[in-house]
Amino acid sequence: MSDKLVLYFSVYGTARAVAEEIVRQTGADIAEIKPAVPYDNDRSHYNALAKLAKKEHDEDMRPAIAWTLPVAEHETIYIGYPMWWYTFPMIIYTLFDQYDFSGKTIIPFNTHMGSGDGGTYATIRKLAPNATVLDGLPVEMKQAERGDAQRIVQWLKSIGQI
Numbered sequence: 670m671s672d673k674l675v676l677y678f679s680v681y682g683t684a685r686a687v688a689e690e691i692v693r694q695t696g697a698d699i700a701e702i703k704p705a706v707p708y709d710n711d712r713s714h715y716n717a718l719a720k721l722a723k724k725e726h727d728e729d730m731r732p733a734i735a736w737t738l739p740v741a742e743h744e745t746i747y748i749g750y751p752m753w754w755y756t757f758p759m760i761i762y763t764l765f766d767q768y769d770f771s772g773k774t775i776i777p778f779n780t781h782m783g784s785g786d787g788g789t790y791a792t793i794r795k796l797a798p799n800a801t802v803l804d805g806l807p808v809e810m811k812q813a814e815r816g817d818a819q820r821i822v823q824w825l826k827s828i829g830q831i
């Protein structure tokens with residue numbers, strides 16, 4: 670078992686692709702932040718997903734995570750997610766509500782279509798005040814789909830992880 674863990678939430682697969690590249694580069698363990706109620710990953714149903722995501726955001730919902738994540742067993746935890754409505758999906762709040770990241774190192778990353786990290790890395794610093802949060806990496810969706818190994822490698826080097 671590695672002392673590093675990559676946690677990711679992904680519906681269309683792009684945050685998963687970045688997560689898998691981080692695993693290839695670092696040898697970290699990986700675990701999906703899997704929703705108890707799956708989201709529709711058919712991209713032609715985007716409007717329905719957008720509507721549901723907006724409702725979850727506006728009603729400050731906490732979608733349940735399907736299983737227990739091995740947070741306690743790891744020291745360095747990557748947390749990856751797509752931008753949804755200019756912030757992270759509400760299931761990331763569920764993650765911070767349910768797990769204690771005190772004393773751990775968090776390394777955020779996200780996929781997006783123009784919003785960058787949308788201020789979510791600053792939000793993570795607020796949600797986990799007793800963790801060390803390193804500089805994250807926003808990856809544009811198309812880049813993530815093409816595979817963005819070089820940028821991921823550069824980033825991991827810049828934060829001293831490889």
Ligand SMILES: Cc1cc2nc3c(=O)[nH]c(=O)nc-3n(C[C@H](O)[C@H](O)[C@H](O)COP(=O)(O)O)c2cc1C
Nearest residue numbers: 679680681682683684751752754755780782783784
């Ligand atoms: C419901 C929803 C809301 C989104 N909102 C934003 C947004 O506010 N800003 C942005 O840059 N991209 C937004 N996107 C685009 C996603 O961040 C992008 O498609 C991402 O690569 C999806 O990650 P995934 O493949 O891991 O699910 C949104 C996508 C969805 C489905």
